[in-house]
Amino acid sequence: MSENTTITLEVARYRPGVDERPTMQLYEVPLRDDWVVLDALNYIKDEVDGTLSYRWSCRMGVCGSCGMMVNGVPKLTCSAFLRDLAPGPIRVEALQHFPIERDLVTVLDDFIDKLESVTPWIVRDEPEPPPEDGEYKQTPAELATFKQYSMCINCMLCYSACPVYGQEPEFIGPAALALAQRYNLDSRDEGNDLRAMVIGSQNGVWDCTFVNECSEVCPKHVDPAGAIQQLKLVSAVEWFENLPGVPSRRKK
Amino acid sequence: MTVRKPYYERPSSTWWLKRWPYRFFMLREISSVFIAGYGVLLVVLAMQVYRGPSHLADYVNFLDSPVMFVVHAVVLVFALLHTITFFNLTPKAMVVRIGEKKLSAVMMVTPIYVAWLVVSALVALLFLL
Numbered sequence: 001m002s003e004n005t006t007i008t009l010e011v012a013r014y015r016p017g018v019d020e021r022p023t024m025q026l027y028e029v030p031l032r033d034d035w036v037v038l039d040a041l042n043y044i045k046d047e048v049d050g051t052l053s054y055r056w057s058c059r060m061g062v063c064g065s066c067g068m069m070v071n072g073v074p075k076l077t078c079s080a081f082l083r084d085l086a087p088g089p090i091r092v093e094a095l096q097h098f099p100i101e102r103d104l105v106t107v108l109d110d111f112i113d114k115l116e117s118v119t120p121w122i123v124r125d126e127p128e129p130p131p132e133d134g135e136y137k138q139t140p141a142e143l144a145t146f147k148q149y150s151m152c153i154n155c156m157l158c159y160s161a162c163p164v165y166g167q168e169p170e171f172i173g174p175a176a177l178a179l180a181q182r183y184n185l186d187s188r189d190e191g192n193d194l195r196a197m198v199i200g201s202q203n204g205v206w207d208c209t210f211v212n213e214c215s216e217v218c219p220k221h222v223d224p225a226g227a228i229q230q231l232k233l234v235s236a237v238e239w240f241e242n243l244p245g246v247p248s249r250r251k252k
Numbered sequence: 253m254t255v256r257k258p259y260y261e262r263p264s265s266t267w268w269l270k271r272w273p274y275r276f277f278m279l280r281e282i283s284s285v286f287i288a289g290y291g292v293l294l295v296v297l298a299m300q301v302y303r304g305p306s307h308l309a310d311y312v313n314f315l316d317s318p319v320m321f322v323v324h325a326v327v328l329v330f331a332l333l334h335t336i337t338f339f340n341l342t343p344k345a346m347v348v349r350i351g352e353k354k355l356s357a358v359m360m361v362t363p364i365y366v367a368w369l370v371v372s373a374l375v376a377l378l379f380l381l
Contacts, residue, residue, distance in 0.1 A: 014259050016255055016256060016257035016258070016259070017255040017257055019259075021259060021261070022259060072270060072271060073271070096263070097263070098260075099258035099259060099260040100258060100259045100260070101256070101258055107258050140352050141349070141351050141352045144349070144352040144353075144354075145349065163263070163267055163268065163274060163277075166262070166263040166267060167262075167263065167267075209277075209281070210341065211273075211274070211277045212273075212277075212341070212344075213273050213274070213277075215344075216273065223344065225344060226343075226344035226345070226347075229341075229344050229345035230344075230345060230346075230347060232345070233345060233346075
C-alpha cells in the first residue's frame with residue numbers, strides 16, 4: 001500500500017465546560033498497512049492536534065486501556081487495523097454507555113464500583129495460614145474450570161456492547177459477573193455465599209437478557225454471557241435449596 | 253483549571269436498530285410472542301374439541317383460510333428461529349467437563365438436534381399412520 005494514501009478519521013471531541021455535547025472532527029491520517037486505529041490517534045496527537053485526549057498504554061491488547069467505539073462497535077483500538085476499515089471514513093467515539101470525561105476518555109468509577117461489589121478475591125472462612133505453612137494446592141483440572149474467566153483485562157468493551165447496561169446502568173454487568181464466576185469456581189475460594197447476595201440481587205444476573213454481544217466483542221474470549229447464564233443456573237438452584245427442608249449440596 | 257463536567261447520554265429507544273446483532277436479538281425475543289400467540293390458537297382448539305364436533309368443524313373452517321395459512325407460516329419461521337437459537341445457546345449455559353477439557357459446543361448441540369429430529373419424526377408418523 002502506498003505511503004501517500006490517507007484515510008479519514010471522524011473523531012468525537014468533547015471539551016467539558018466548552019461543548020454542550022460531543023461533536024465530530026475530521027482528520028486525515030496516513031493509511032499504513034501496519035497501523036491500527038491507535039497509531040492513527042497517536043499520529044493526530046503528535047502531528048496534527050495535541051489537544052486530543054484518549055487512554056492507551058501497552059499497544060498489544062493486554063492493558064485494556066484503549067477501548068473505543070470504532071464504526072459503532074466497541075473495540076480495542078490497538079487491535080483494529082486501518083487496512084481492515086479502509087476506505088473509511090473511520091468513526092472513533094468514546095465507549096458508549098459511559099459518561100465522557102473528555103474526547104475519547106470515559107469515567108470509570110461505576111465500573112470499578114461494580115467490580116468491587118462481587119468480592120473479586122479469594123475468600124477463606126478461617127484466617128490465612130502463614131506462608132511457611134505451604135500454598136493452597138490446585139490441580140490443572142480445577143484451574144481449568146475458571147481460567148477462561150480470569151483472562152479479563154477490564155477493557156469494558158462488554159459493558160459498552162451490553163444494551164441492558166445501557167438501559168439500566170444499575171446492572172452489575174458482564175465483566176464483574178464473569179469475575180464473580182471466576183472466584184466462585186476457584187477451588188481455593190469459600191466466598192460463594194458472600195457473592196450470592198450480589199449475583200442474585202435485583203441488579204444481578206437476572207437483569208441479563210442474553211444478548212450475547214458482550215462475549216462477541218470480548219478481545220480475550222472470556223465469554224461473560226456464558227458465565228452469567230451459568231450463574232443464573234446456580235442462583236436458581238440456590239433459591240430451591242433455601243426452601244425449608246431442602247438440604248444444601250453446594251460449596252460454601 | 254479545567255472544570256469536570258462528564259457528558260452522559262442514555263441510549264435512545266431505537267438502540268436495537270443500529271446493528272444487526274441487536275436486531276437479530278430483538279427478532280429472537282419477539283419470536284416468543286408468536287409462540288405464545290400460537291399457544292392461544294391451540295388452547296382455543298382444545299376448547300372447541302371439548303364443546304363438540306360442530307364447534308370443532310367451525311374452528312377448522314376458520315383455520316382453513318389463506319390468512320391463517322400465512323399466520324401459520326410466520327409462526328413456523330419464528331418457532332424455528334426460537335428453537336434453533338435456544339439450542340445453539342445451550343453450550344454457554346451448560347458446561348460439561350471431562351477432566352481439564354470442556355466438551356465442545358458441537359458435541360453439546362448435536363444430540364439436541366438429533367433428539368429434535370427424532371421426536372419430530374415420531375410426531376409426524378403419528379399423524380401420517
